[in-house]
Amino acid sequence: MSWLNHAVKNPIGAKAIMAVTGMMLTGFLVAHLSGNLLIFAGPQAINAYAEGLHKFPAVLWVARGGLLAAFVAHLYFAAYVTLGNRAARPQPYAFNNTVQATWASRHMVLTGLVMLAFIIFHLAHFTWRVTDPEIRAMGEFDVYQMAIHGFRQPAVAGSYLIAMAAIGLHLSHGIASIFQTLGLNHPRYNRSVRFVGPLLGVGIALLFASIPLSIYLGLVN
Amino acid sequence: MKLKLHVWRQKDKAAQGRMVTYDAENISPHMSFLEMLDVVNEGLITTGEDPIAFEHDCREGICGSCGVMVNGVAHGPQDATTTCQLHMRSFQDGEELYIEPWRAKGFPVLRDLVVDRSAFDRIIQAGGFISVNTGSAQDANAIPIRKAEADEAFNAAACIGCGACVAACKNASAMLFVSAKVGQLSLLPQGQPERQDRALNMVAAMQQEGFGNCTNQYECEAVCPKQISSDYIARLNREFIKATLTYPDAKK
Numbered sequence: 196m197s198w199l200n201h202a203v204k205n206p207i208g209a210k211a212i213m214a215v216t217g218m219m220l221t222g223f224l225v226a227h228l229s230g231n232l233l234i235f236a237g238p239q240a241i242n243a244y245a246e247g248l249h250k251f252p253a254v255l256w257v258a259r260g261g262l263l264a265a266f267v268a269h270l271y272f273a274a275y276v277t278l279g280n281r282a283a284r285p286q287p288y289a290f291n292n293t294v295q296a297t298w299a300s301r302h303m304v305l306t307g308l309v310m311l312a313f314i315i316f317h318l319a320h321f322t323w324r325v326t327d328p329e330i331r332a333m334g335e336f337d338v339y340q341m342a343i344h345g346f347r348q349p350a351v352a353g354s355y356l357i358a359m360a361a362i363g364l365h366l367s368h369g370i371a372s373i374f375q376t377l378g379l380n381h382p383r384y385n386r387s388v389r390f391v392g393p394l395l396g397v398g399i400a401l402l403f404a405s406i407p408l409s410i411y412l413g414l415v416n
Numbered sequence: 417m418k419l420k421l422h423v424w425r426q427k428d429k430a431a432q433g434r435m436v437t438y439d440a441e442n443i444s445p446h447m448s449f450l451e452m453l454d455v456v457n458e459g460l461i462t463t464g465e466d467p468i469a470f471e472h473d474c475r476e477g478i479c480g481s482c483g484v485m486v487n488g489v490a491h492g493p494q495d496a497t498t499t500c501q502l503h504m505r506s507f508q509d510g511e512e513l514y515i516e517p518w519r520a521k522g523f524p525v526l527r528d529l530v531v532d533r534s535a536f537d538r539i540i541q542a543g544g545f546i547s548v549n550t551g552s553a554q555d556a557n558a559i560p561i562r563k564a565e566a567d568e569a570f571n572a573a574a575c576i577g578c579g580a581c582v583a584a585c586k587n588a589s590a591m592l593f594v595s596a597k598v599g600q601l602s603l604l605p606q607g608q609p610e611r612q613d614r615a616l617n618m619v620a621a622m623q624q625e626g627f628g629n630c631t632n633q634y635e636c637e638a639v640c641p642k643q644i645s646s647d648y649i650a651r652l653n654r655e656f657i658k659a660t661l662t663y664p665d666a667k668k
Contacts, residue, residue, distance in 0.1 A: 202660045205619055205620065205623050206589070206591070206619060206622065206623055206627075206628075206629040206630065207619055207652070207653055207656045207657065208656075208657075208660065209629065210629060210630065210653070211653070211657055276629045276631070279587075279628055279629055280586070280587035280588070280589070280628040280629055280631070282521065282626070282628075283520060283521050283522070283587055283588035283589065283626060283627055283628030284519050284520055284521065284587070284588040284628070285521055286519050286525075287519065288485060288488055288516055288519055289422070289424070289435050289514055289516060290422075290485070290487050290488040290514035290516065291488050292487060292488025292489050293488075293586075293635065294489060294584070294635055294638040294639060295633075295634055295635065295638045296586065296633035296634065296635050297633070300631065300632065300633045301586060301633065303631065368632070371632070372631075372632040374650075375632045375646070375649065375650050375653070376630075376632065376650075376653055377653060377654075377657065378650045378651065378652075378653035378654025378655070378656075378657060378658075379650070379654075380647055380650035380651075380654075382647075385647065
């Protein structure tokens with residue numbers, strides 16, 4: 196397996212793994228989002244969807260395993276790349292300046308860590324149901340009630356919104372980066388990628404954020 | 417013009433450096449940035465101080481020797497311009513300037529504003545060389561090359577190896593430099609026999625020299641005096657990934 200180690204433990208291989216796993220995680224977010232948006236279709240739609248997900252446990256666990264593997268690999272290589280980058284400039288500049296790097300691109304570690312903290316909280320909140328005894332008392336697939344109850348609390352809704360901002364920023368740099376890092380570029384569509392990437396990232400975050408926001412504002416009962 | 421300069425002074429590689437403040441007076445806006453430093457140095461020499469060491473050679477923007485950070489921007493504020501071709505009219509009278517050497521683990525400071533860029537030479541060497549006598553070069557037009565490819569190769573070949581991409585990169589990555597070299601040769605027929613080895617070996621050499629990883633922020637292309645596009649980095653990524661997955665010598 197030393198060839199594999201050789202293939203990924205270098206400046207481009209590590210980034211390629213991050214790009215591929217990032218693409219998988221983005222794909223998961225899109226799937227998760229499309230399920231979540233069923234909340235606007237009422238309790239029956241989303242609860243039936245939640246129950247449907249558990250109909251084939253084998254498929255569910257394979258998907259969960261793949262997702263976890265992608266997640267761990269993404270984090271591992273993010274740490275590998277970041278530590279390498281820190282070491283590459285031991286002496287910082289007295290006068291720091293930025294010409295064109297976006298805020299999102301310079302704070303991928305920060306937004307990534309916010310997302311990590313959020314994912315742990317989110318799982319504890321709705322999947323393991325250990326943060327709130329009232330949610331614990333609800334049925335496992337009564338997603339609608341859990342969401343309504345959860346997002347009526349300002350602190351919970353607020354923390355979800357902060358996390359969505361982090362996701363929007365992270366993806367607005369990440370999606371376009373997938374193409375650059377994997378070398379998938381061509382003058383014909385380079386400009387579209389640099390435009391659609393951030394648009395898609397912010398769009399995903401806004402649609403996710405619409406759920407806690409509309410519940411908190413009482414638009415969904 | 418009158419300017420206040422904060423300049424990095426460091427006696428040698430081992431010494432501890434620090435920023436020192438100087439007043440630059442009687443500066444003409446028509447002077448180049450290096451000529452301004454020459455004037456400051458003349459003043460320093462007359463008062464018996466050590467002049468500020470900086471690297472320079474052609475002073476016409478083609479050798480790649482010069483290059484300092486001016487207020488945190490490699491080669492200063494003007495686009496597509498080396499430090500030697502930067503003129504003082506790009507600055508305001510009375511302006512305060514922070515002048516620092518390139519900062520990267522791969523570019524250790526030798527003295528003041530001079531850094532050791534021989535890491536670039538070693539990366540170039542890793543790209544392969546001809547060690548057999550193949551006779552005299554054949555006629556230039558004997559190998560047909562499409563105009564589009566020739567242009568693209570030439571745009572990469574414009575790299576003068578100044579190191580501004582490394583200096584500007586938030587991660588001190590040398591990806592733009594390496595991508596220009598790999599890109600240029602991957603586009604030309606003469607570069608085909610060692611194409612995969614070159615991509616693999618130059619990236620390995622870059623890593624060994626302690627340069628960072630690309631995080632697609634494109635600070636490099638913004639300061640490149642030859643305006644080399646970050647599209648070459650995508651090309652390098654493609655070359656490297658392809659070479660890794662299809663390398664014919666499977667033992668490696």
